[in-house]
Amino acid sequence: xxxxxxxxxxxxxxxxxxxxxxxxxxxxxxxxxxxxxxxxxxxxxxxxxxxxxxxxxxxxxxxxxxxxxxxxxxxxxxxxxxxxxxxxxxxxxxxxxxxxxxxxxxxxxxxxxxxxxxxxxxxxxxxxxxxxxxxxxxxxxxxxxxxx
Numbered sequence: 654x655x656x657x658x659x660x661x662x663x664x665x666x667x668x669x670x671x672x673x674x675x676x677x678x679x680x681x682x683x684x685x686x687x688x689x690x691x692x693x694x695x696x697x698x699x700x701x702x703x704x705x706x707x708x709x710x711x712x713x714x715x716x717x718x719x720x721x722x723x724x725x726x727x728x729x730x731x732x733x734x735x736x737x738x739x740x741x742x743x744x745x746x747x748x749x750x751x752x753x754x755x756x757x758x759x760x761x762x763x764x765x766x767x768x769x770x771x772x773x774x775x776x777x778x779x780x781x782x783x784x785x786x787x788x789x790x791x792x793x794x795x796x797x798x799x800x801x
Contacts, residue, residue: 686717693726731755 688696696716700723703712713720732755 694730697723697726697730728752728755731758 696718700709700712700718703709709720712718713723732751734751
């Protein structure tokens with residue numbers, strides 16, 4: 654049996670299918686999208702909000718974006734280059750100083766986050782120790798440690 658899809662061979666040996674004329678790539682490649690600094694900031698904010706709800710991938714698929722774009726846009730945002738730019742205004746590359754500032758800001762954010770987690774864990778451990786000490790004092794049969 655023959656397949657219902659008819660193919661034609663052009664003179665340049667490329668095969669074209671009659672059913673692909675209505676497909677997503679029928680008109681050829683789409684032009685590259687470009688975004689204004691304001692749009693980039695909005696996408697970054699929305700993406701980071703979605704990541705907090707474990708929906709970052711779904712957001713990227715819905716908007717037709719890539720995680721590498723978010724990483725690329727985060728650098729100029731963190732260094733303050735995107736703020737205050739008008740639509741169509743070129744952003745350019747970060748200077749060495751701006752890149753270092755962005756790297757240091759990110760490092761500071763990560764360190765502060767770790768510090769908060771560590772402080773919370775220490776507080777929890779202190780409460781647990783106090784609870785165990787009070788529980789051991791209530792138990793008359795258990796010999797108490799001489800070291801305190």
